[in-house]
Amino acid sequence: MKHNQDITRDRELLLGLAKNDDKSLETIYSENFPVVLRMILQHNGSEDDAKDIFQEAIIVLYEKASNSEFILTSRLKTYLYAVSRHLWLKKMQSTYGIYAIPPEMEETIPATEALDDHEARDEQFRIMERSMGSIGEPCKTILEDYYLHKRSMQEIADKFGYTNAENAKNQKYKCLMRLKKLFFDQYNTSL
Template structure:
């Protein structure tokens, strides 16, 4: 069954500037975030996003392409695979994914979309609850989640290692409590 986002696929063919602009406004931010969180740059994210749109265009041009899930989920999956492929090339120059790996359309399209939406709702709830934390907790968690060691985090925050570890534990406990107290928590199948 054709998804309402099929209009974006048609916009690619028609070079509909209004809808193409909407694609970039609505979907590129999440791709940029994903690439930046995985050792990429803004330029990498822009390239991956553009390559994904070209892949969709070529796939739709050569096949009777019907989008059966939200474009957001489909585009994210393509970009994720393309970025993994790029990271793999940079790292080993050996194994790569094929163009169609990971985004064949079929019965799993709705499951993929549902999983993506659930993940997005969880992410939004988590971001909302992180915003409720104090500035110290937000900064400490941001630094520790960025891949820095606790020694580096302590140094950046000008605190002792022991204090940074204890404070992180307290911040995580507070965050978990806020998430679990949310009315959305049980519906998000954590």
């Protein structure tokens, strides 16, 4: 649930940025610049370089936010970091030539691939959350009690009035199979 709150907050900040809201810009800057600064300092850059790169990333973000078709599907932090990293790599390549890229950054060049993987995982979590929301009771509570709250089968049996832990275990298995079906039905239609 926290992840959805984070994405919702990020989308609100993005809307504020698109409307030229100074408070949104300040929040985005204060929450995201330190990570970009650290990355650039670790890779032979200066604080001024970091400010320039981050400013360019904010401009990219602003242009995207101004487009009504743009939908933020990852965390804002992830998006800004990937854009900043990409911009820094381009600057290093144009300034120092392609061979100047430190070996530890070479593996970070496919930032879009990492971002795509992150977005795919985000989508899977959203589908799982929807599946859990539509599974119904008592399955939702049984699965949450077992997997999230780490309750024993005996505790679950007592809570739901099952005669023993084995019956609770059978019910948990049925609920898990139902959740799996709901998840894959939604997952396959989203492809």
